[in-house]
Amino acid sequence: MAIKNIIRSLEFFSTLSDEQVELLASMSTMHNYSEEYILHYEKKESNKLLFLTEGLAKAYKIDKHDNEIFLYYIHKNSLLSEISNIESDTLFSFSNIELIEDSQVLCIDYQRFKKSFLDKHLLCMAFVNEIIARSDKLQTLINREFIFDSVAKVSMMLYTDLEMFNKLKRHDISLILHIQPATLSRVLNRLKRNKIIDIVHGQVTVLDTVALEAIYKEL
Numbered sequence: 001m002a003i004k005n006i007i008r009s010l011e012f013f014s015t016l017s018d019e020q021v022e023l024l025a026s027m028s029t030m031h032n033y034s035e036e037y038i039l040h041y042e043k044k045e046s047n048k049l050l051f052l053t054e055g056l057a058k059a060y061k062i063d064k065h066d067n068e069i070f071l072y073y074i075h076k077n078s079l080l081s082e083i084s085n086i087e088s089d090t091l092f093s094f095s096n097i098e099l100i101e102d103s104q105v106l107c108i109d110y111q112r113f114k115k116s117f118l119d120k121h122l123l124c125m126a127f128v129n130e131i132i133a134r135s136d137k138l139q140t141l142i143n144r145e146f147i148f149d150s151v152a153k154v155s156m157m158l159y160t161d162l163e164m165f166n167k168l169k170r171h172d173i174s175l176i177l178h179i180q181p182a183t184l185s186r187v188l189n190r191l192k193r194n195k196i197i198d199i200v201h202g203q204v205t206v207l208d209t210v211a212l213e214a215i216y217k218e219l
Helices: 004-008 018-026 108-115 122-148 150-160 162-167 170-177 181-193 209-217
Strands: 028-033 038-040 048-054 055-063 068-075 094-099 105-109 199-201 203-206
Touching: 004 018, 004 028, 004 105, 018 028, 018 108, 028 068, 048 108, 055 105, 068 170, 122 150, 150 162, 150 170, 150 181, 150 203, 150 209, 162 203, 181 199, 199 209
Parallel strands: none
Antiparallel strands: 028 105, 038 094, 048 105, 055 068, 055 094, 199 203
16 A cells, blocks of 8 residues: 555544645555564653554563553554654654564655644644553553553453453463462453453454443442
8 A cells, every 4th residue: 555545544634635645645654573573662852753553562560570551552543752842853662562463654854744733733632642542551551560450451451342352362461460370260260250241262252331331440
């Protein structure tokens, strides 16, 4: 697919005219990366604005003991770069971004982009919305790590990202939620026993979305 068509397919750029899309395409390139490729590391600056057009990525940090702390997933047609300040000429990475599937990435020269769009007050609202969305993700992280018990953690993931839950191995889910595999099994059995979910051949189906959401919304 041509870069112009890929740009038009992204909600972030939906307000641009055909002429503006042409200009953006002139400062953009497409790249294909393999699974496990790390796009950028935390605390590093970048002059590239990155969008995931195909595939799946995860954001994570490394603690002082070299343990991986999972933050959130980034799905296709989403901004990969982390935006905290639209005044700066470079982008700063809060976390590591690793691809967990073979992926396609739209790469935009950020300095040219800023000069041609942000400095002319174009797409500023799109950036503000991205900042708010990342803030919501970090709020979810705080709840998951410091507020929720194991039942709430599992319930929230089932409610907000059932497709990913069914895609991952139970061991990987346990690592993400920072609970023991045995605890995860007990929680799933409890939810099934209460007829909130069903499990067939390892795949979870939600039977009562209202009850599932209430488990973590009430905390």
